Amino acid sequence: MSIQTVNPTTNKVIESFSEMTDEQVNEAVEKASRFYESWKQTDFKIRADILHKVAGLLREKKDVLAKMITLEMGKLLAHAEGEIKLSAEIFDYYASNAESFLADKILNPTHGHALIRHSPIGVLLGVEPWNFPFYQVARFVAPNIMIGNTILVKHASIVPQCGVAIEEIFKEAGAPAGLYTNLLISGKRASALVADKRIKGVSLTGSEAAGASVASEAGKHLKKSVLELGGSDAFIVLDDADMDKTVEWAVTGRINNNGQCCVASKRFIVLESVADIFLEKFKTKLSQLIVGDPMDATTQLGPMSSEAAAEQIAAQVQKAADGGATILLGGKRLKREGAFMEPTIITDMQRNNPIYYEELFGPVATFFRVKDEQEAIDLANDSPYGLGGSVFTQDIERGKRVADQIDTGMVFINHPTWTQADLPFGGTKRSGYGRELSELGIDEFVNKKLIRISELSDPF
Numbered sequence: 001m002s003i004q005t006v007n008p009t010t011n012k013v014i015e016s017f018s019e020m021t022d023e024q025v026n027e028a029v030e031k032a033s034r035f036y037e038s039w040k041q042t043d044f045k046i047r048a049d050i051l052h053k054v055a056g057l058l059r060e061k062k063d064v065l066a067k068m069i070t071l072e073m074g075k076l077l078a079h080a081e082g083e084i085k086l087s088a089e090i091f092d093y094y095a096s097n098a099e100s101f102l103a104d105k106i107l108n109p110t111h112g113h114a115l116i117r118h119s120p121i122g123v124l125l126g127v128e129p130w131n132f133p134f135y136q137v138a139r140f141v142a143p144n145i146m147i148g149n150t151i152l153v154k155h156a157s158i159v160p161q162c163g164v165a166i167e168e169i170f171k172e173a174g175a176p177a178g179l180y181t182n183l184l185i186s187g188k189r190a191s192a193l194v195a196d197k198r199i200k201g202v203s204l205t206g207s208e209a210a211g212a213s214v215a216s217e218a219g220k221h222l223k224k225s226v227l228e229l230g231g232s233d234a235f236i237v238l239d240d241a242d243m244d245k246t247v248e249w250a251v252t253g254r255i256n257n258n259g260q261c262c263v264a265s266k267r268f269i270v271l272e273s274v275a276d277i278f279l280e281k282f283k284t285k286l287s288q289l290i291v292g293d294p295m296d297a298t299t300q301l302g303p304m305s306s307e308a309a310a311e312q313i314a315a316q317v318q319k320a321a322d323g324g325a326t327i328l329l330g331g332k333r334l335k336r337e338g339a340f341m342e343p344t345i346i347t348d349m350q351r352n353n354p355i356y357y358e359e360l361f362g363p364v365a366t367f368f369r370v371k372d373e374q375e376a377i378d379l380a381n382d383s384p385y386g387l388g389g390s391v392f393t394q395d396i397e398r399g400k401r402v403a404d405q406i407d408t409g410m411v412f413i414n415h416p417t418w419t420q421a422d423l424p425f426g427g428t429k430r431s432g433y434g435r436e437l438s439e440l441g442i443d444e445f446v447n448k449k450l451i452r453i454s455e456l457s458d459p460f
Helices: 022-039 044-060 062-073 077-101 135-147 160-172 187-193 208-220 243-259 272-287 307-322 373-381 396-404
Strands: 003-007 012-017 105-107 113-119 123-127 150-154 180-183 199-205 224-228 233-237 265-271 326-329 344-347 364-370 389-392 447-453
Touching: 003 062, 003 160, 012 160, 022 123, 022 150, 022 180, 022 187, 044 062, 044 077, 044 135, 044 160, 062 077, 062 160, 077 135, 123 135, 123 187, 135 150, 135 199, 150 160, 150 187, 160 180, 187 208, 199 208, 208 224, 233 243, 233 373, 243 265, 243 272, 243 364, 243 389, 265 272, 265 373, 272 326, 272 344, 272 364, 307 326, 307 344, 307 364, 364 373, 373 396, 389 396
Parallel strands: 123 150, 123 199, 150 180, 199 224, 233 265, 233 389, 265 364, 344 364
Antiparallel strands: 003 012, 105 113, 113 447, 326 344
16 A cells, blocks of 8 residues: 655655555564553653653644645645644643543442552554544543553554654654554554554544444454544524624634544534525635635635545535535536635535435535524434534523534534543544543543452451
């Protein structure tokens, strides 16, 4: 399998990388396994010092790293800089808070005394995606290093330079060999690697197909797994929403990361009484976006991550049209060099449309008008995905009532689904299972060990 940096703005190959041999992978796993035996006994200060240094180096190298992200997967440069900033915040967050999160929990049993002690479990494998090449790694790695686990990362094959750069930053921060290792291998080989007895758990962010493959291997070998897969977030607009502000957030929610975000707003569900005004404003804003080179500060929408991704989203839009939907805006590839797609709005989408239940991973929005609040909730829940969603209203209690009835892992009121270090991230249904970030994110790959103490003179 080819592991290459292909600039999606030009579709030109920048650099190619050789896959690691089986011997090199085996050596990496063995080194991580051996090092775990000493790392699990280090105190929190040693672990935190390394993560704080990683955070500092990310900030110091922000400009170079952001350009690397943009070169490899097309993210707007300003957004890439924001990703580096967020990643540094995550490393600092766990370095500062992990000790308190993992403190012994004292129990009060009927007999004797007891506590829950949080212990590491060993070598973990992370399979990470291309769309946020630093942030996705940070949210997996930071809590688990603080727990005392050691880390192997198989990064997406289209962002190899980012994968190598993260490993180099850990080395520069003083991380001992075996603590963090980047594996230049294919996805198929990563799934097979789950069977290795030295690996104790696996976390994957990516497609349903990749998640099913990894989860199957993990289940077969009785290993813990965490999956963050696709999403088709509903963006519900109630009839009392501040329309101008709501439309601004609708555009941001749909085109963030050039539309390639699991928690991007994808299905816009608007109450009938305000549907026309929302749609007109939304269409106008999307049609005015400046599409171009993501390195250019004036660009508002860059390319898709790859030519294959652009072809896929264009094909989905065509399938929608063939199935009876209306393409209100865009719908085509842009006639220019690179993996570009027009900002697009699809309306008149019926349940029998071939893409009704598919995730649209690009700058393509589907629009639905509904008669009332209950129909909005029912439509939002009519999806195989359950990652995030949002509700826009000036009545916060009403927004909370609606949010409570949406079957997802996250719901934001008056904001598209978003992420930050101290908020848990994860979904339900086919969007996966488990949580990352916040205190919840440090609970996944730990042994919550019960220690019970009795006096010898006290019978149980």
